[in-house]
Amino acid sequence: MPGFLPALLTAAALSAPSSASWLHTLELPALPHSEITYASNGYIEVAQVLAKLPGNPDWLLQAQRMVKAIYRARPGLAEVDLSLYKASEYQGSDPAAPLPRFTASVPKSRLEAFVHLSPLNLASYDRAWLYAAKEPAVPALPVKASRGHLIYRGEASSKYVAFTFDDMPHPLYTPLLLDLLRREGVRATFFVIGRNALAYPYFVRDMVAQGNQVGNHSYDHRRFITLSEAGVQAEVLRTNAILQSLTGQPVQLVRPPGGRLDPAISRQLRDLGLDVVFWTDDPGDYLRFRPKVLETRLEVRFKPGAIVLLHDNVPETLVTLPEFFRYVRARGFIPGTLSDLVSGPSAPKP
Numbered sequence: 001m002p003g004f005l006p007a008l009l010t011a012a013a014l015s016a017p018s019s020a021s022w023l024h025t026l027e028l029p030a031l032p033h034s035e036i037t038y039a040s041n042g043y044i045e046v047a048q049v050l051a052k053l054p055g056n057p058d059w060l061l062q063a064q065r066m067v068k069a070i071y072r073a074r075p076g077l078a079e080v081d082l083s084l085y086k087a088s089e090y091q092g093s094d095p096a097a098p099l100p101r102f103t104a105s106v107p108k109s110r111l112e113a114f115v116h117l118s119p120l121n122l123a124s125y126d127r128a129w130l131y132a133a134k135e136p137a138v139p140a141l142p143v144k145a146s147r148g149h150l151i152y153r154g155e156a157s158s159k160y161v162a163f164t165f166d167d168m169p170h171p172l173y174t175p176l177l178l179d180l181l182r183r184e185g186v187r188a189t190f191f192v193i194g195r196n197a198l199a200y201p202y203f204v205r206d207m208v209a210q211g212n213q214v215g216n217h218s219y220d221h222r223r224f225i226t227l228s229e230a231g232v233q234a235e236v237l238r239t240n241a242i243l244q245s246l247t248g249q250p251v252q253l254v255r256p257p258g259g260r261l262d263p264a265i266s267r268q269l270r271d272l273g274l275d276v277v278f279w280t281d282d283p284g285d286y287l288r289f290r291p292k293v294l295e296t297r298l299e300v301r302f303k304p305g306a307i308v309l310l311h312d313n314v315p316e317t318l319v320t321l322p323e324f325f326r327y328v329r330a331r332g333f334i335p336g337t338l339s340d341l342v343s344g345p346s347a348p349k350p
């Protein structure tokens with residue numbers, strides 16, 4: 001999310017009174033130390049568990065207990081996603097906070113497979129992640145043949161509009177967003193935070209499997225202008241290595257957290273061969289406007305060649321997207337990825 005709020009706008013003036021109508025809580029006394037929330041994209045319902053467990057439990061066993069209890073309590077769920085932390089380590093979503101100890105994504109169709117896993121065959125389940133004491137090292141500086149570009153907008157003559165989502169992935173909203181985009185027949189560009197990709201690798205694989213484009217949004221969302229040259233390099237290269245290992249493709253795009261850059265950092269990123277992506281339309285979805293207000297803000301900013309900036313962790317964005325896609329299409333444009341906008345479609349539509 002950008003590091004500033006527009007001066008003339010206060011969140012209180014226009015935002016939804018609370019998140020209560022989009023986000024629901026499931027109270028299960030049998031699962032202490034766990035906050036269970038669920039949300040819908042209008043088609044499917046997904047639940048997220050945030051658990052802060054005392055001691056050093058058997059993470060897999062705890063996760064299996066939780067998933068069974070949650071599906072029993074709410075059988076209509078399409079997916080349950082878990083983030084299990086050590087209670088003594090949990091520090092919220094601060095960029096420097098410790099990572100979870102265990103994460104998993106359990107679609108209903110995989111429930112039986114998940115509850116029958118043991119530590120010995122955990123690796124056979126491709127939607128679970130167990131913390132490994134060391135975070136990935138910063139790889140060596142790559143040799144790039146060419147310098148990256150600064151991308152502020154697309155050509156006004158393009159029939160595409162780029163939809164970009166920052167701060168991905170999120171264990172509740174990413175599956176809802178991916179499901180919605182699939183139903184809408186839209187591929188988008190996702191700017192992924194490296195440490196989130198590390199802890200939820202399966203969501204990054206899902207993005208790519210669905211034909212979306214993945215870019216670098218730093219390792220832990222630190223503002224690049226607050227870092228040394230070596231610090232920026234570590235943020236970018238570490239995230240590139242994580243993304244490349246998950247997607248099998250080199251990373252081409254970077255969007256600095258908050259979009260804040262100075263000329264030296266801009267040059268540094270381009271020298272790494274990365275295209276630096278800005279945006280034309282930022283409706284400020286993270287301010288949590290009511291969907292009608294968000295839709296109006298998107299529509300008044302809309303223009304040919306647009307790069308639309310949204311976030312996947314905002315429920316009102318999910319509610320607004322189908323209506324905005326309709327608006328874009330009614331004007332003769334096609335919602336797509338950043339590459340669709342700047343270089344035409346690179347692959348057949350799914």
Ligand SMILES: [Zn+2]
Pocket residue numbers: 001002166167217221257258
């Ligand atoms: Zn961000």
